Amino acid sequence: MIKYVDYFCFDDIIRLCEGSKETIRLCSPFVKTSIIERILNCSSVPISLITNINLQSFHRKASDIDALRLLLDNDTSVFNCSTLHAKVYIFDYKTCFVTSANLTPSGLTRNLERGIITDDPYLVNSALSDFSFIINNASVGKITKKTIETITQILKNIPKSERIDYPNFEITALYEDDLSAITKHLNGWKFDVFQEINNLPNESFNTIIVNEIAENLKNKYPNNNNREAKVRQQLQHLRDLGLVEFISPGIYKRLWRKKPNAI
Secondary structure (H helix, E strand, O other): OEEEEEEOOHHHHHHHHHHOOOOEEEEOOOEOHHHHHHHHHHOOOOEEEEEOOOHHHHHOOOOOHHHHHHHHHOOOEEEEOOOOOOOEEEEOOOEEEEEOOOEOHHHHHHOOEEEEEEOOHHHHHHHHHHHHHHHOOOOOEEOOHHHHHHHHHHHHHOOOOOOOOOOOOOOOOOOHHHOHHHHOOOOHHHHHHHHHHHOOOOOEEEHHHHHHHHHHOOOOOOOOOOHHHHHHHHHHHHHHOOOEEEEEOOEEEEOOOOOOOOO
């Protein structure tokens, strides 16, 4: 059976959550607290969420860090895929909802969205396989409560953005003048790798640059013989703080910007 769903699909999500007996798997780049509260209130089965941790999304309130904290407080597994765009919701091992709607009030109750709900075994198993593939991918991080608290502290120190009605040009981009709000919560290797990335002329960089960063830190950490691995580890930490995106294997992008007039 395949059911086509358009317009508002919040009732479908809640109905499928209420009917789940074993597990719920959610895959959504943006999540809002009000939606997560409803899902948790109507179901007590284990939940897993794949989302996209992006500091700017939290800063401009497109997604809620409190929603992730609420999930972790309820023993939910939360994974960060920095290239995620899919919205897929799987209930037990028998029903799958593929949609354009995020787990947000606008996505589920206001926007014109489109999707399908299916119990076709082939499609459901395919979605389950894809979900497992994502969470087991080396580029995907598992979020902890400590990570959430660090992000929360960073957000508290970032100045609020001036609202511009039109045109809406990158009004929440983090520039160099704002970076003290971030760096005060970083230390050791994490701080040093962050600073090295900030000094790069381009936003995107590759494995060669990662090795160069490791070499640049040789004098500061002369007794560490695994500097390349250490730098890659810190990139994972910065990714899960919403500061670095893993674009593809060996290709990375910093998620803050140089001043437009910077040399």
